[in-house]
Amino acid sequence: MRIQKYIAEAGICSRRKAEELIEKGLVKVNGETLSEFGYQVQENDRVEVDGQEICGFEKKVYYMMNKPVGYVTTVKDQFDRPCVMDFIGEDIKERIYPAGRLDYHTEGLLILSNDGEFVNTITHPKNEIEKKYIAVVNGIVKEENIEKLKRGVMVDKKKTAPAKVFLSEIFKDKCVVEITIREGRNRQVRKMFEAVGHHVIELKRVQIGPLELGNLKLGRIRKLNPNEVQALMSAAGK
Numbered sequence: 403m404r405i406q407k408y409i410a411e412a413g414i415c416s417r418r419k420a421e422e423l424i425e426k427g428l429v430k431v432n433g434e435t436l437s438e439f440g441y442q443v444q445e446n447d448r449v450e451v452d453g454q455e456i457c458g459f460e461k462k463v464y465y466m467m468n469k470p471v472g473y474v475t476t477v478k479d480q481f482d483r484p485c486v487m488d489f490i491g492e493d494i495k496e497r498i499y500p501a502g503r504l505d506y507h508t509e510g511l512l513i514l515s516n517d518g519e520f521v522n523t524i525t526h527p528k529n530e531i532e533k534k535y536i537a538v539v540n541g542i543v544k545e546e547n548i549e550k551l552k553r554g555v556m557v558d559k560k561k562t563a564p565a566k567v568f569l570s571e572i573f574k575d576k577c578v579v580e581i582t583i584r585e586g587r588n589r590q591v592r593k594m595f596e597a598v599g600h601h602v603i604e605l606k607r608v609q610i611g612p613l614e615l616g617n618l619k620l621g622r623i624r625k626l627n628p629n630e631v632q633a634l635m636s637a638a639g640k
């Protein structure tokens with residue numbers, strides 16, 4: 403396998419970014435800095451990227467979990483907060499990691515894999531995979547604001563792309579809104595509601611492309627079947 407593909411398969415970055423790492427002299431094979439893109443990695447090669455040993459030959463595995471509130475989706479947190487990797491049992495030997503982020507205060511569907519190409523494909527903004535959230539927000543969102551959210555609102559000085567928005571339940575001083583977005587900007591759903599004057603009290607992701615959270619219990623993880631993996635790739639146009 404060519405070195406760029408190997409680095410991408412290990413989930414470090416895209417093949418193109420891998421070429422940049424090679425150019426910068428950050429890739430070593432068996433202790434020697436690599437200078438060409440054509441190198442074919444062999445089974446027993448020791449590959450390091452920026453001083454870190456990596457493995458691109460692992461069997462590819464795919465999981466989904468129901469992330470609880472109070473966990474970060476980064477593999478290591480600067481404030482030492484609990485991390486979703488704490489839920490990965492001893493039985494999962496592969497080095498899986500989360501595809502994209504969910505905020506510390508957000509719960510719901512998170513995909514994990516050790517297949518770097520798959521993760522890059524389903525998280526790349528250009529592939530515009532839909533993500534559906536259920537938001538409990540303070541106050542009752544007026545119809546005109548639902549329309550604004552649908553058309554796009556200013557978030558971090560840039561208008562958000564068209565979204566699907568549906569007011570599904572109304573209580574005395576709060577309501578439930580289903581919102582489906584194609585982008586994945588930092589804290590996007592929360593910021594979209596702030597832009598129309600509402601604070602998100604609870605946020606849960608329930609669907610990514612064709613994959614639904616279903617009745618997977620909080621903190622539980624399960625394998626994706628090949629059809630689900632294929633459907634996610636198809637949703638990304640692959």
Ligand code: URA
Nearest residue numbers: 505508589590591592
């Ligand atoms: N939007 C948010 O505000 N938070 C998330 O975790 C995901 C989307």
